Amino acid sequence: MRLIHFDRSQEIPIVDALVFGPRKHERLRLVFDSGCGKTQVDTCVIESIGYSVSNSIGVTVVKGPSGDMQEGYLVKVKDFQLFGMSFSNMEIGAHDFDQFAKYEIDGLLGFDVIKQLRFELDGPEGLLKIY
Amino acid sequence: MLTFKQRFISDIIKAHMKKLTWQEICEQHDKEWVHLIDYDWTDGQPYPNSGVVRIHAKTRKEFNKLILEGEPISGARIFVGHPEKSDDLIMMGNYMRITCA
Numbered sequence: 001m002r003l004i005h006f007d008r009s010q011e012i013p014i015v016d017a018l019v020f021g022p023r024k025h026e027r028l029r030l031v032f033d034s035g036c037g038k039t040q041v042d043t044c045v046i047e048s049i050g051y052s053v054s055n056s057i058g059v060t061v062v063k064g065p066s067g068d069m070q071e072g073y074l075v076k077v078k079d080f081q082l083f084g085m086s087f088s089n090m091e092i093g094a095h096d097f098d099q100f101a102k103y104e105i106d107g108l109l110g111f112d113v114i115k116q117l118r119f120e121l122d123g124p125e126g127l128l129k130i131y
Numbered sequence: 132m133l134t135f136k137q138r139f140i141s142d143i144i145k146a147h148m149k150k151l152t153w154q155e156i157c158e159q160h161d162k163e164w165v166h167l168i169d170y171d172w173t174d175g176q177p178y179p180n181s182g183v184v185r186i187h188a189k190t191r192k193e194f195n196k197l198i199l200e201g202e203p204i205s206g207a208r209i210f211v212g213h214p215e216k217s218d219d220l221i222m223m224g225n226y227m228r229i230t231c232a
Binding site for chain 1: 172177198209210213214
């Protein structure tokens with residue numbers, strides 16, 4: 001079992017992950033968001049690790065509860081590491097997170113990854129237990 | 132794996148910039164985005180123990196600009212401290228649907 005501590009003083013649960021591209025890798029802070037279908041990272045981060053729209057495998061549109069739409073693109077990143085697990089050639093949505101520019105996040109860890117985990121969330125203790 | 136050039140630049144930065152504890156980073160860069168290199172981060176902890184602040188900026192827009200302009204050196208992106216909270220704003224990161232257009 002792996003114990004992941006999260007900061008309970010934050011408004012939303014944030015975890016860190018490593019994303020690898022052809023230029024470099026970055027450690028990022030992502031919202032642990034089971035309400036999001038696909039993992040998404042800010043376009044600037046995707047570009048800084050060496051991808052661009054020319055590497056996209058599809059154009060995407062995201063819709064939020066308020067109906068706002070935003071276009072982005074999908075890329076397959078070299079590697080994505082989370083909680084000691086590695087997800088090679090993972091598809092990630094590149095979207096502008098300008099609306100969240102004031103917040104401390106670079107993207108959303110979506111249910112595409114979360115559904116592959118066996119975990120228990122202990123909110124009062126601020127712990128995520130990964131089995 | 133860093134290229135020779137990236138390693139060379141990273142080594143120069145590390146030689147000229149002091150490695151700070153997370154507490155020192157919080158004191159010096161409160162409410163800023165920082166790019167840390169040569170960082171120590173205990174597995175499973177929400178924040179790093181220490182690191183060298185390579186780039187820092189008050190806004191993410193400025194931070195991203197500096198990251199893209201600089202050499203592609205691997206590191207950790209992190210916002211220091213907590214953002215200002217607004218009582219009438221609920222933080223909600225989730226998007227309900229993503230479709231391939």
